[in-house]
Amino acid sequence: MDHRSLKFLTFNVRSLVDRSRQIELKNTLLHNNIDIAFIQECHLRSNMRVKISGYTFVYDNSPTGVAIFIKDSIQFKRVSVPATGINTTLIEISSNNSTKKYLLGSVYIPCSYPVQRLDLDLNTLLQLSSNFDGFIFGWDLNSKRPTWGDSYENSNGRVLRSWLSDNSMDVIRICDTSPSYPSGTSYLDHFLLSNHLINSRNPNYTISTKPTFSDHFPIKLDLKLDHLNTDLTPPQFFISYKNTNWHNFRQDIDLISRQIMPSINRNLTNDEIDTTLNGFKSHFSNIHEIHSEKFKIEDRSLPYSDKIKKILQIKHQWQRNLKKIFHRSGNRTSREYSILSNQIQLLKIIIKELVKIETAQIFNDRLQKIK
Known part of the structure; x- marks a missing residue:
């Protein structure tokens, strides 16, 4: 890589067929000084190409269409995509001293993807990434989970919950706190990265949601890479003194x-x-x-109680109402918008405290069962 930090974007554009949408995407990339953009649902014909000055366009030529825009100043190699049903475009970039190589990918998972195949295809991509020193993927997962902010869990979400838990030492998921799909207030767009690219002791990234011309918001990831020679993030454990x-x-x-x-x-x-x-x-x-006894935390995802689920549903409804107020008034300074926005912030605090209480109780119950 030519930089100690890189700016990534993952964005479901819904279509790049119209020239006007290509111009909008160009403005998004240039305005945010994006180094590498992962784009989903381009819907371009196989012979079509999108030209944005200063960027190279890498496309998978599939009917749905996933692409990568990478700055001309960054050298890369195209990587062959393994045989999966997931729409994927992959490239390889190198570190400054060319001793480390990283796999980058733009990925799209359809809503109706077969559950039995999804876990297998995810493992295929993870196996490919093991040949590199790290990976960064921008995904539209079409997956919903209450712990991500969604009001319910769909089949893709159930598979990904289990897969992320099984590979928690290798994979970390990053998403903004705002819904990436505002029409359904869903968190469909994410970054998935190698765990060791993230410095948990001294956070080396920021995540933000940008204005959109699509029905998805683009998600920007600013990632600093100057810590990569430090130790990897250690596994998480809890200690029991029950039999001490x-x-x-x-x-x-x-x-x-x-x-x-x-x-x-x-x-x-x-x-x-x-x-x-x-x-x-x-x-x-x-x-x-x-x-003492040391126990590795295999499953870090904790179930929400019915009480928290109901409060989350209220929060999502308020967020939908807030969006309607904004579309109606065109600004965020109205009294109605401010009051509801403050109520949502208070509700988030309540949810956070309830999650802390329930998490403590769950771990206490687990410790009581240890013999």
Whole structure:
């Protein structure tokens, strides 16, 4: 890659047949200084090409049509698409020193995609990505899940929930807090990335929703890549002390303390202090592992209660009403818009607190079952 940071866009344009829509897309790319754009549902004939100055157009020639626009200044290679029913366009780009290669893809999953095949095709793409040092995909998943903000879960959403859970160490999903499909207040458009491209300790990305000429909003991802030589994000665990014998734990600590403490009664050098502290830290870590149980969190998705689901439905209805107010008035400064907007923000706070309470209760129940 030629930059320490890149600006990505994923956008279901619905059609690029009309010249006017091509001009609108050009304005979107240039106005937001997009480096690489993942475009879905172009619906172009196989011999049609879209020309935007400063960008190379990569197209899959399918009836639905998925494409990638990449700046001319960024070198890339076309990657052969594996045999799946998912509409996909893939390219490869390299890091500054050409030692790392990344897979980029524009992907579209139809609404009526066979459930049995979806999981298989997702695994095929993930297997292909294992040949690279990381991947970044822009998707229209046509998938709905309450935990993403949707009011219900569809078949695509159920498959993706399970798939993302099974591959949580490898894949992370990024989406904005606003619906990407406003007509149905649904979150259909997402970025899927290699987990290690995201720095969880010091967030290295921003996500934002941009104005649209389609019935989907374009989603912009600003991603900084200068942390990639740091450690990968560690797995998540929770620790149980249910079967810990605290008397034995204390005895082991006392024994180790006597063994590693200097026996000579004198002032210690800095090196001796460091050696003692490092030794105590190492031994304490070993004792901690002996007297506790560590459990990997395999499924990080937690079920919502009926109460939270009902509140989410209310929030979605209010968001639809807010959009109607905006379309009717044409601005966001009216008293009616401000009042409802504030109510939605308060409802989000309530939902967040309820989720915290329920999550704590779920983990408490899980710990009680551990023997």
